[in-house]
Amino acid sequence: xxxxNDQERTEHFNKMSLKFSEFYKGKTMILPxxxxxxxxxxxxxxxxxxxxxxxxxxxDPESSFELTGRWNSVAIVTDGTRVLGLGNVGPExxxxxxxxxxxxxxxxxxxxxxxxPIRTRTKExxxxxxxxxxxxFGGFNLEDIESPKCxxxxxxxxxxxxxxxxxxxxxxxxxIILAGLINALRVVGKKIPDARIVLFxxxxxxxxxxxxxxxxxxxxxxxxxxxxxxxxxxxxxDMDALMxxxxxxxxxxxxxxxxxxxxxxxESFKGADVIISAARxxxxxxxxxxxxxxxxxxxxxxxxNPVPEIWPHEAREVGARVIxxxxxxxxxxxxxxxxxxxxxxxxxxxxxxxxxxxxxxxxSYEIANFVEDPTEERIVPTMENWELYPQVASxxxxxxxxxxxxxxxxxxxxFYKIAREIIEENRNAYRKLLDGNVIKKLPEMN
Amino acid sequence: MDFKLELGKxxxxxxxxxxxxxxxxxxxNQEFDSIFEVNEDxxxxxxxxxxxxxxxxxxxxxxxxxxxxxxxxxxxxxFRKRVFYLPPMEARILEIYIMPEFRRSSVGQLLVDxxxxxxxxxxxxxxxxxxxxxxxxxxxxxxxxxxxxIVSVYGKQIKK
Numbered sequence: 001x002x003x004x005n006d007q008e009r010t011e012h013f014n015k016m017s018l019k020f021s022e023f024y025k026g027k028t029m030i031l032p033x034x035x036x037x038x039x040x041x042x043x044x045x046x047x048x049x050x051x052x053x054x055x056x057x058x059x060d061p062e063s064s065f066e067l068t069g070r071w072n073s074v075a076i077v078t079d080g081t082r083v084l085g086l087g088n089v090g091p092e093x094x095x096x097x098x099x100x101x102x103x104x105x106x107x108x109x110x111x112x113x114x115x116x117p118i119r120t121r122t123k124e125x126x127x128x129x130x131x132x133x134x135x136x137f138g139g140f141n142l143e144d145i146e147s148p149k150c151x152x153x154x155x156x157x158x159x160x161x162x163x164x165x166x167x168x169x170x171x172x173x174x175x176i177i178l179a180g181l182i183n184a185l186r187v188v189g190k191k192i193p194d195a196r197i198v199l200f201x202x203x204x205x206x207x208x209x210x211x212x213x214x215x216x217x218x219x220x221x222x223x224x225x226x227x228x229x230x231x232x233x234x235x236x237x238d239m240d241a242l243m244x245x246x247x248x249x250x251x252x253x254x255x256x257x258x259x260x261x262x263x264x265x266x267e268s269f270k271g272a273d274v275i276i277s278a279a280r281x282x283x284x285x286x287x288x289x290x291x292x293x294x295x296x297x298x299x300x301x302x303x304x305n306p307v308p309e310i311w312p313h314e315a316r317e318v319g320a321r322v323i324x325x326x327x328x329x330x331x332x333x334x335x336x337x338x339x340x341x342x343x344x345x346x347x348x349x350x351x352x353x354x355x356x357x358x359x360x361x362x363x364s365y366e367i368a369n370f371v372e373d374p375t376e377e378r379i380v381p382t383m384e385n386w387e388l389y390p391q392v393a394s395x396x397x398x399x400x401x402x403x404x405x406x407x408x409x410x411x412x413x414x415f416y417k418i419a420r421e422i423i424e425e426n427r428n429a430y431r432k433l434l435d436g437n438v439i440k441k442l443p444e445m446n
Numbered sequence: 447m448d449f450k451l452e453l454g455k456x457x458x459x460x461x462x463x464x465x466x467x468x469x470x471x472x473x474x475n476q477e478f479d480s481i482f483e484v485n486e487d488x489x490x491x492x493x494x495x496x497x498x499x500x501x502x503x504x505x506x507x508x509x510x511x512x513x514x515x516x517x518x519x520x521x522x523x524x525f526r527k528r529v530f531y532l533p534p535m536e537a538r539i540l541e542i543y544i545m546p547e548f549r550r551s552s553v554g555q556l557l558v559d560x561x562x563x564x565x566x567x568x569x570x571x572x573x574x575x576x577x578x579x580x581x582x583x584x585x586x587x588x589x590x591x592x593x594x595x596i597v598s599v600y601g602k603q604i605k606k
Contacts, residue, residue, distance in 0.1 A: 244477055
């Protein structure tokens, strides 16, 4: 019954999306942000005057962050190999999704995000193109790249670029998982160093989450990773293939599962406090009887979309205390949009050279602490909490200063003021475009 | 390394477990080159082969490293005559495999060193190793220990 509603709703959104996309022909545009009173203005906005700016930057490339829009520009780079749940649909098809992402970047974070779907075949080619694009941007958001290619690309770009590289499917999801987990444990009264966590599914998000959880003080020995091949442990048959093709997951086999538990994936539930599932869409991927084998007050994150691995009511019936999903129509939506606009606002405001796990942990705590009295039904904020974004931004910006990555320093309060002002100005400008009918009204649905 | 290792000769009661390690090595070779597709029905023959190696200590050197009774790694080498060349004998490493948990802890070096000790006893001063050309992990392992390429084996599959 619920599935049917969900299908109907999805079909409705599909129709709207197609109709509106045809009507608007793109979701963002470039508008001037400087006054052009007459054509003489181009003598300083363009040639000959602009040569002086160019000469200045040529002598001091870092000044490109102050004399051009680079400071607030982010490239959303994808090769279109793993777009939403659609798979490898190619870069042209990915463009529509990247435009949507750019819209969220701008609307929630005041960031000028540019969709850049690229036609590359190998990871080396992708890295080479991304590096070539660096001079135009203050940060890279990598998006919808197949695993394990995405790990190689992110790691290499983080090493080689002097601007932050973020892969939202890894880092964004991992950060919001951590934020939700911090509050879920507060609700059930369990401590981070004691919590026994199962990461169910070993795709990009859960592999990144495992590394982030350890950076946040969770004990590797208390974490178990399970996937379609069973529980991950150093003697599993596929270890050598992982060593070659997915060294990040290979490394986790050594660092996690202290008791060296073996067996099918459901064995991982026994004695666990928390299940974080980013696995095959449900509703029968997680069986209620598995939850019964968990410790008291189980916490279940069933994050598969569009259908969670187990319906929340089914998990509740067998004793789950806190249940989170990836959906907005249930309580506790684990949603990347709560994290990436604020993170990018922060790294851009600090003109950061990079982003790391320590900074992500700060961002996660900021989100968790934003919820004053977490409850079973409210462990994370919702997207409507506008105050969240400048708050996350200022915590992130300050963390980049503490990590020695910032080009520009300020206090947390100072960064908060900057972020809030940028986001508000952007929102006001947008409102004016909307109110002045520069942005056309939505067409009627037939 | 934060584990204690014991080295010892391959004994008959270790053969089943050692075979698992050897098969892992063969599957790793398969990852690099499909010409080394592992024959899943080979277990019985492989056990016979390992039993022969364990029994023939004159011609073979088969050593296992154990940690708390668990096999951490294995090396198998064959002592060969070089009829046309000098020096007249060589020790050829045929298999070496370390379980993932025990890697990056010099277990491989320890096993190779145990072969060197045996070679000294036998007055053999040439050690060679064979592995698939595309297995870059093996290639790097031996290069790091000062080995260089001395023989090439070329292959081609012909139509049946």
